[in-house]
Amino acid sequence: MICVIENNNFSLRDVKQTPYISSWDPKEVADFHETIGNKETPLVKLPGLAKRLGIGSLLLKDESHRFGLNAFKALGASYAMYRQIEKNPQIKTFCTATDGNHGRAVAWMARKLGRKAFIYMPQGTVSDRARAIEQEGADVFVINQAYDIAVKMASTRVDEANKKLGNHFWSLIQDTAWDGYEEVPLDIMKGYWTQIHEITRQIGKEKIDVLFLQTGVGSWAASIIGYIMKEWQNPPACISVEPHSA
Structure with missing residues (x-):
């Protein structure tokens, strides 16, 4: 239908x-x-x-x-990460939630930049997708919940890490926007x-x-x-x- x-x-x-x-x-x-x-x-x-x-x-x-x-996803993720590094060279770790291609793109670009990547993936994630992201050098966390929860967990991880470290050493690279989080998604779109x-x-x-x-x-x-x-x-x-x- x-x-x-x-x-x-x-x-x-x-x-x-x-x-x-x-x-x-x-x-x-x-x-x-x-x-x-x-x-x-x-x-x-x-x-x-x-x-x-x-x-x-x-x-x-x-x-x-x-x-x-x-996949085309690296066009968006790479540009947004470049813009984040340009604004804050102290960033050491990038984090995101993904069903697959976006997360792999973030992991790939993080490796090129010499940074770490933490990737959250939802319940039902195909093991080959998680493995492909791990092969880019990222730490992958497959949770037993839906995609929206994975996004919240990634966002919380970044907030808690930056609060603990007292600086913006972590950056969330998410292709989903919400109130107060528009800059990175717009750079991804760009x-x-x-x-x-x-x-x-x-x-x-x-x-x-x-x-x-x-x-x-x-x-x-x-x-x-x-x-x-x-x-x-x-x-x-x-x-x-x-x-x-x-």
């Missing part, structure tokens, strides 16, 4: 005037990612499937090559702009009519849509997709 929810409250003008969207510079973000070895991932044409669906063209951004991590910046260059003058985005926690989809509304002259229809089981 497919459930469609139409957004009737959307305003292109409001998106373009959003302070964080209007001030972001995609080139600055892309330039940073180049310094840590980012290579543009391919935008693949799928002519056979396009023909089967009765459409002119179908493109797929293949993220299986990104940083050797098989980091994702490198991906859509690449796509913009790759499509050239080709017109995109419809863009399909996976939803997840929402930060990636919101980031991509924000870029498009700011940078593209003719924004396509954007369709966010999420499984019923999510």
Whole structure:
């Protein structure tokens, strides 16, 4: 069964005037990612499937090559961690909660920065995902509770560590925002702009009519849509997709 929810409250003008969207510079973000070895991932044409669906063209951004991590998540985590270190070079440990790819990205970047990583994972975590994060050098804690509780535990761990040490030696890198915790999630969203910046260059003058985005926690989809509304002259229809089981 497919459930469609139409957004009737959307305003292109409001998106373009959003302070964080209007001030972001995609080139600055892309330039940073180049310094840590980012290579543009391919935008693949799928002519056979396009023909089967009765459409002119179908493109797929293949993220299986990104940083050797098989996911785009490192674009957001790496940029946010870089920004945190830039503001507070004393940070020694990064902490987050994750279902998989975000946590691995945090662990990967922490290792590149010579810092520690503590990763909380919810009940039902696939053992291979936890193992992949451990292989990046992180300490992994799989709890017997849901994802939201893992987020709270990670946040509490950071608060308690900083209170005990008397300084901001720990940093929470979470891709979920709440009141009072917006800076890091916004930097993560900004980091994702490198991906859509690449796509913009790759499509050239080709017109995109419809863009399909996976939803997840929402930060990636919101980031991509924000870029498009700011940078593209003719924004396509954007369709966010999420499984019923999510």
